[in-house]
Amino acid sequence: MGSPVTLYYFDGRGRGEVIRWILHAAGQNFKDERVDHAEWVKNPQMKTKSPLGQLPYIEVNGKTLGQSHAIGRYLARQHGLAGKDAWEEAEVDALVDFTEDIYKGWINWLHAKMENDPKVDDIRKQFLTADIVPYLQQYETILGRNKSGYLVGQGPTWADFTAVGFLDELVLMDQSILTSHPELQEYVDRVHNLKGIKEWLAKRQKTEF
Ligand SMILES: N[C@@H](CCC(=O)N[C@@H](CS)C(=O)NCC(=O)O)C(=O)O
Structure with missing residues (x-):
């Protein structure tokens, strides 16, 4: 344990x-x-x-x-939760890094918001309407290809936790963001319903970020 x-x-x-x-x-x-x-x-x-x-x-x-x-x-x-062999572990790492690349854009917006940057609305618009688009498409493509319902291999890995954690932040920014991405919404729900995660989300205190 x-x-x-x-x-x-x-x-x-x-x-x-x-x-x-x-x-x-x-x-x-x-x-x-x-x-x-x-x-x-x-x-x-x-x-x-x-x-x-x-x-x-x-x-x-x-x-x-x-x-x-x-x-x-x-x-x-x-x-x-890291992949079943060295190759899957590398795939998981690649997906974690992939999410990290776009997560940095989210941090950029968060800082702009916290510092009352006058450009915050432009930063938000660029991020939500342009920057995230290829990332959402890639998640959909990977999930469509992998068939297991998760990004890598046959079950959940921490790559799914980083991706869904990021998607959760997007939904907090814009509640309708996944409306046009039903497969991603299903994916988010699947990960949210995993044993342990579900119980944690039910009791987690609300925090600003
Ligand atoms: N790449 C690092 C980034 C760590 C980082 O930026 N931490 C921030 C909070 S999210 C921090 O410690 N800020 C306070 C400080 O640097 O004094 C990681 O993933 O852990």
């Missing part, structure tokens, strides 16, 4: 959420330590304590590991 894990992240979904999904889907208990952002900014010791000066990081057996994708890969491998 893996060694006890403590996850340190801000009180939000962000880059911590995929780690939570992996652990919840795996049924592994963990300590979900929420770091107060104001405290993080004013207390430099908190940054020093983290392995790379950033969040998220995990603590396992007295050791710490940073970078959300390294953490995701490490945990997913332990729980059969």
